Amino acid sequence: MPRQLISLTINGREREVAVEPHWTLLETVREALDLTGSKEGCGTGDCGACTMSVDGRIVTSCLMLAPQVNGRQVTTIEGLQSNGSLDPVQQAFIDTGGLQCGYCIPGMIVAARNLIDDNPSPTLDQIREGLAGNLCRCTGYTKIYEAVELAAERIRGGA
Amino acid sequence: MRTFEYKAPETIDEAVSLLKEAGGSARPLAGGTDLVVQMKERATRFPYPATIVSLDRVSELRGVDFSETDGLRIGAGATMTDVATHPAVRERYAALAEGAGVVGSLQTMNMATIGGNVCNAAPSADTVPPLLVYDAKAVIVGPNGRRTLPIAEFFRGPGETALESDELLAELRLPVPATGTGAAYQRNTPRKQMDIAVVGVAVALTLSGDAIEHARVALGAVAPTPLRAMSAEAALQGQPASEETFAKAAEAAAQDSTPITDIRASADYRRHLVKVMTARLLAEAANRAKGTA
Amino acid sequence: MAQETKVRESTGTDANGHTAVGQRVTRLDGAAKVTGKTVYADDMKMPGMLHTSVLYAPHAHARIKSLDTAKARAVPGVHAVITAADLPDYNRKDSNRTGLIFPDKExxxxxxxxxxxxxxxxxxxxxxxxxxxxxxxxxxxxxxxVAAMEKDSPLVRDPLHDVDRSEERGHVSVETKETEQEGEPSNIASSAPFERGDVAAGFAEADIVIERTWRSAMVHQSYIEPHATIADYDISGELSVWTSTQAPFYIRDELAQAFGIPENRIRITATEVGGGFGGKIYLTELMVAALAIAVKRPVKYIMSRKDDMLAATPAPFAHIELKTGMKRDGTLTALQARLIYDSGAFPGAPMLPGCMLIGGYYRCDNIDIKGYEVLTNKVSVGALRAPGAHNATFAIESHMDIMAKELGLDPLEMRLKNAVAEGDLMPNGQTYPAIGLRECLEAIADSDVWRRRREVEATPNRGIGLAVGGWLGGLQPASAIVCLNPDGTLNVTVGSADITGTNTSFQQITAEVLNVPLDMVNVETGDTKTAPYAGMSAGSKTVYTVGRAVKAAAEDLKQQMFELAMKRLEVEPEDMEVANCQVQVKGAPDRAMTFKRFGKLSTNFGAPFPVIVGRGSIAARKTAPGFTAQAADVEVDPDTGDVTLHGYAIAQDAGFAINPLSVEGQMQGGASQGIGIALWEEMRYDEDGRLLNPNLLDYRLPTSRDLPPIETIIVEVPSEEGPFGARIVGEPSIVAGPAAIGNAIDSAVGARQHEVPITPERLLRSMGKL
Incomplete structure (x- = not known):
């Protein structure tokens, strides 16, 4: 199949990229755009490691075809830090020990940031609901809940 | 994933003519949460598509609108999130909000569309039992124009629908529920989220005082297609909204179901769940009905 | 929230005078991981690299009649199709899963x-x-x-020869009288007896005897990163492998043997491991290396999730028959057990640790334990965090509750009465060193979950259950190097893959010995050509063994500085100390040489000192078993069988928690896996031996909706040999979950669960409601 050109805004930057129609958004970002932070854990939308935000809503990028994001805004884990400093969500995951092997973490943090953007004061139950699409096998989630609470608190405090 | 030709029409008519041109070798793509998985796993119930007709640019397919005269119109391209968070759906079609609100993860709900959920025709589809209890109609567009089908007639078997290969599901229309209607959907899954329904049950009751004026019970994952439990409905019609009535109806619903044993549960367990869940949901729906009256 | 989290910042001095160890320290690799910068194997590309797709057998047992690859070869873009016939020469060992790349006959x-x-x-x-x-x-x-053990059972495969058990020994050290099948036509790959006293007499003196059968499903490690390996073989005969592994040196040794390449010409780089849990020791590397040798180009193989579910090394199904006798006063009088572990098509099932633990938690004068490792035509099994332990523990810890209930004893008091302590016997006759099982029970008694027991149990369908768990731990020599840089900072190099934050603990150990702030120390895992040897990061032994080597290396470096400073400071080494990044005279801190000065004097042009490199090298002889006690608070829906976990508490003996933040993480993570095994996880096969759920939809890992915050209590009973008293940490946490949940469910609805996972359907059947 001939490649087709799509343009998308990735982490605030407009990019044109030649894709094959069967490439997923995840593959496109990892292989063609060389942003390897997002991970494939299952390829079937069941683990959330590939979570990205498309036009402000989180998706499993392993199930989205590259041409579908033509003209859209995509944010990956690489787009979270700004001006050389970590996003408060990223910092909170470090501080609470909310990460171990790290493989689920890029997707988890994109989902957590989106959760806090939608709800600046999430309760524990809301955090548990909001992150249910992001499997973590290492932490048992306890320190991830703490990280999201801490991040929300710091963001509310203007960090 | 094996490659294919990708088309992104901008109107329904354009999409239909692309499907027609392909003569059965094309598939419409909505949110992709079912189709892309099936394509990756070579597990489509149809030949691997040579052409994908993506519907994501077809703006006519989007939108959820409600009016007191025409009821609810849901574009087939509305996502689960669109449906589950829509104020009118939450207020007037609670069972549908509940069905759309449990599909996979937030990520899934942001991608998956109600049209995709319906057209994938899984017996376990979470939005279908709610659509059945609200007497939804499917508006179908094909080369020869539009036709409308009661949702109950849309399903032909697992993965099989009334759609011809060049037809699209354009929208779903739900009449305004009568005053005094309460409805609810629940599914049973081993995990609290990220699962496929072992059993899904939707009910709707319209009460007049304590009497059941109108009843609907619909079941998911207990037959080749989602289905209405007709004898359960008959057991409710005109009866007092009591625990006893609900128990009889629940028993009837279990009789109406024809579940199979598969990796997710045994037929016995499914039938048992139908009974337990139907009784509980009828009580919940009756409470809700009283709340609206 | 379970506990308040303190962030590093100031490293104060704790009660023991420690400044670096014992502190809550954030991970060295934290920033890289939260920004997506960390490079995992799938993130790497090599020039000319080829991707691999594997054909998997579509039958559980079959003769290969023909393999025609012509059509596959003809696909444009296909570089090669490799079958058994196309592989380069290697030392094939048909009796081991990792000794055989592709079968040619069956x-x-x-x-x-x-x-x-x-x-x-x-x-x-x-x-x-x-x-x-x-x-x-x-x-x-x-x-x-179980049926495969019968004399008339069809055979799974040709008899075994020269089985290599080296990988299993990386996880646990057990001395036994194991009998190998070796050439006999039988499906029993090995068996082992553990006997003491006279069980018949023990049962005769018991007031109650309980006899039950316990089953636990085959489960998968389900790391979120599937297996990932890249290999390259260059014309000069050097083999390089980048792979997601816990065991780089082990792989090096195995590949050297397989291909006859000297060990110094093989470079294994353990890339960041996206979760291992025992499942990433050595699996795909032999195949990928062989492919790279065959095509003389870099070859990458990334397992899909389906590949990984089908063809990695999950953890075994076990069938355990247990009979126990107890006196009215709670004295355990006899324990008889038959443990059958399903090994799949190759040996490797962790039957020995199961035997050691089923009779290893409680003092008992009369035991008769027989373990069997049985072959079947299923995927062969490997290690999963305390391999074999949860299966056996589910049996004994459920029994303990049954006996307590029948005798009207408090389940916690009765366990305390029997729990083993230092000097007590293990089933193989060895004695326990200092251990903290009793201390864990005492700690869990004080947990929020256990303390609300009366109140919770007054609520219908709610219940709280308790279970203990443990792991004996592995042993392997280890080494480490600490280098002093010209600016006075320090680099630590180890050969152990960092899968749990161990490098951060090594940073703390080094900072503690040299009395410097943490940021003066950096730690790197080298590859097998650059790093000093370390055993596999398995058996919970990395901090316990490599940590000791790091401590020794830091001490060595300190001693070297002391000796070099003798002339200038005009005192003997015993009168020197390290503080404030300098070597100073005790009691006269102004008579000092800074680390920076040592750095310059040992590296600059014409500098007088030799380069200062601390070397630590240790042999590990003594295990430091780790124990845990856990309590679960569950609610059962008595009509659907649905279980909701309202709370979970874990107490675990860490010996000394070098980094409480990561110790808690290990405890919580392991506990969550134990809960997963208890309630959801199961590899399901059809009657033809085909896996029905090779995906993360129907192989259900716990989600955040399913897991409440886990209450975490660190217990510290120092080990004899571990650095600062640390003992094994990673594995015990997974062990108690199935029994704790089963006991909680029994307490909630009075229905004993004999099989995990406890699905709603099984639970409802056990209640007689289906």
Missing amino acids: VLFFGQPVAAVLSEDPHVAAEAVELIEAEFEPLPAVLDA
Whole structure:
């Protein structure tokens, strides 16, 4: 199949990229755009490691075809830090020990940031609901809940 | 994933003519949460598509609108999130909000569309039992124009629908529920989220005082297609909204179901769940009905 | 929230005078991981690299009649199709899973790799695999491990020869009288007896005797990163492998043997491991290296989730028959057990640790334990965090509750009465060193979950259950190097893969010994050509063994500085100390030489000192078993069988928590896996031996909706040999979950669960409601 050109805004930057129609958004970002932070854990939308935000809503990028994001805004884990400093969500995951092997973490943090953007004061139950699409096998989630609470608190405090 | 030709029409008519041109070798793509998985796993119930007709640019397919005269119109391209968070759906079609609100993860709900959920025709589809209890109609567009089908007639078997290969599901229309209607959907899954329904049950009751004026019970994952439990409905019609009535109806619903044993549960367990869940949901729906009256 | 989290910042001095160890320290690799910068194997590309797609056997047991690869080879973009016939020479060992790349005559399990397609485009490779025309003649598949033991059972495979047990020994150190099948036509790969006293007499003196059978499903490690390996072989004969592994040196040794390449010409780089849990020791590396040797190009193989579910090394199903006798006063008088572990098509099932633990938690004068490792035509098993332990513990810890209930004893008091302590016997006759089982029980008694027991149990369908768990731990020599830089900072190099934050603990150990702030120390895992030897990061032994080596290396470096400073400071080393990044005279801190000065004097042009490199090298002889006690608070829906976990508490003996933040993480993570095994996880096979749920939809890992915050209590009973008293940490946490949940469910609804996972359906059946 001939490649087709799509343009998308990735982490605030407009990019044109030649894709094959069967490439997923995840593959496109990892292989063609060389942003390897997002991970494939299952390829079937069941683990959330590939979570990205498309036009402000989180998706499993392993199930989205590259041409579908033509003209859209995509944010990956690489787009979270700004001006050389970590996003408060990223910092909170470090501080609470909310990460171990790290493989689920890029997707988890994109989902957590989106959760806090939608709800600046999430309760524990809301955090548990909001992150249910992001499997973590290492932490048992306890320190991830703490990280999201801490991040929300710091963001509310203007960090 | 094996490659294919990708088309992104901008109107329904354009999409239909692309499907027609392909003569059965094309598939419409909505949110992709079912189709892309099936394509990756070579597990489509149809030949691997040579052409994908993506519907994501077809703006006519989007939108959820409600009016007191025409009821609810849901574009087939509305996502689960669109449906589950829509104020009118939450207020007037609670069972549908509940069905759309449990599909996979937030990520899934942001991608998956109600049209995709319906057209994938899984017996376990979470939005279908709610659509059945609200007497939804499917508006179908094909080369020869539009036709409308009661949702109950849309399903032909697992993965099989009334759609011809060049037809699209354009929208779903739900009449305004009568005053005094309460409805609810629940599914049973081993995990609290990220699962496929072992059993899904939707009910709707319209009460007049304590009497059941109108009843609907619909079941998911207990037959080749989602289905209405007709004898359960008959057991409710005109009866007092009591625990006893609900128990009889629940028993009837279990009789109406024809579940199979598969990796997710045994037929016995499914039938048992139908009974337990139907009784509980009828009580919940009756409470809700009283709340609206 | 479970506990308040303190962030590093100031490293104060704790009660023991420690400034670096014992502190809550954030991970060295934290920033890289939260920004997506960390490089995992799948993130790497090599020039000219080919992608691999593997053909998996579609039968549980079959003769390979023919493999026609012509159509696959003809696909544009396919570089090569490799079958057993196309492989380079290697030292094939048919009796070990990792000794055999592709079979040429017979496939032994559904999902066994049979051939591989290589292409620059992974999609092309995947498509071409489907065009390999493979003909099989199905043979009888043996799927039930218990039935497979019968004399008249069909055989799973040809008899075993020269079974290599080295990988299993990386996880646990057990001295036994194991009997290997070796050449006998039987499906029993090995068996082992553990006997003491006279069980008949023990049962005779008991007031109650309980006899039950316990089953635990085959489960998968389900790291979120599937297996990922890249290999390259250059014309000069050097083999390089980048792979997601816990065991780089082990792989090096195995590949050296397999291909006859000297160990100094093999470079294994353990890339960041996206979760291992025992499942990432040595699996795909032999195949990928062979493919790279065959095609003389870099080859990458990334397992899909399905590949990984079909053809990695999950943890075994076990069938355990247990009979116990107890006196009215709670004295355990006899324990008899028969443990059958389903090993799949190759040996490797962790039957020995199961035997050691089933009779290893409680003092008992009369034991008779027999373990069997049984072959079936299923995927062969490997290690999962305390391999074999949860299966056996589910049996004994459920029994303890049954006996307590029958005798009207408090389950916690009765356990305390029998719990082993230092000097007590293990089933193999060895004695326990200092251990903290009793201390864990005392700690869990004080947990929020256990303390609300009366109140919770007054609520219908709610219950709280308790169970203990433990792990003996592995032993292996280890080494480490600490280098002093010209600016006075320090680099630590180790050979152990960091899968749990161990490098951060090494940073703390080094900072503690040299009395410097943490940021003066950096730690790196080298590859097998650059790093000093370390055993596999398995058996919970990395901090326990490599940590000791790091401590020794830091001490060595300190001693070297002391000796070099003698002339200038004019005192003997014993009168010196390290503080404030300098070597100073005790009591006269102004008479000092800074680390920076040592750095300059040992590296600059014409500098007088030799380069200062601390070297630590240790042998590990004594295990430091780790124990845990856990409590679960559950609610059962008595009509649907649904279980909701309202709370969970874990107490675990860490010896000394060098980094409480990571110790808690290990405890919580392991506990969550134990809960997963208890309630959801199960690899399901059909009657032909085909895996029905090779995905993360129907193989259910716990989600955040399913897991409440876990209450975490660190217990510290120092070990004899571990650095600062640390003992093994990673594994015990997974062990108690199935029994704790089963006991809680029994307490909630009075229905004893004899099989995990406890699905709603099984639970409802046990209640007689289905």
